Amino acid sequence: NAGVTQTPKFQVLKTGQSMTLQCAQDMNHNSMYWYRQDPGMGLRLIYYSASEGTTDKGEVPNGYNVSRLNKREFSLRLESAAPSQTSVYFCASTGTGYRETQYFGPGTRLLVL
């Protein structure tokens, strides 16, 4: 099992450009999450999906949209990137056994110029 995978690993955007961060898990998990990590701020929840077909806002949703394409995939879209969205983005998923344990992807480092 690959666990949680994210693409791309690193991306540079210009202000105003759009892009989609991809996340997939092969553990048959129901819930998936997007976090951002900024220096000195820890991880903050952007959006989450408790099950296929549902999405909800987290703590910092402004400027982002998400799509739960199917049970495996949960994408994060920046429609018009801003320098304030420069960050490291993590996707995570939660299993059906120990529902409380989140498994994280390797992260995507995004730089917006």
Added chain:
Amino acid sequence: AQTVTQSQPEMSVQEAETVTLSCTYDTSESNYYLFWYKQPPSRQMILVIRQEAYKQQNATENRFSVNFQKAAKSFSLKISDSQLGDTAMYFCAFMDGAQGGSEKLVFGKGTKLTVNP
């Protein structure tokens, strides 16, 4: 809303010694979970240890143990026999147990731990 506070931005310890990282949290819930995650320079988030609030016994995982003080809302991590590979950022995290299927984590700002040879 729940909050998690890690009051030590940076700490250092000598190899083979013991170090304790502090974490306090604020919640009005009685059913919740607490976690310590490790983030080495590779950026991968690795679960170190978890504690269920309803359990009085402190969790342990090999060299890692916690001191869970529910009344004081304190959840510290003790690392015994520190190793160079323990050098990392450590994040304390809280999860409300009554979220109806959406297990959202609230993270502290992290403690950067350096183990010196």
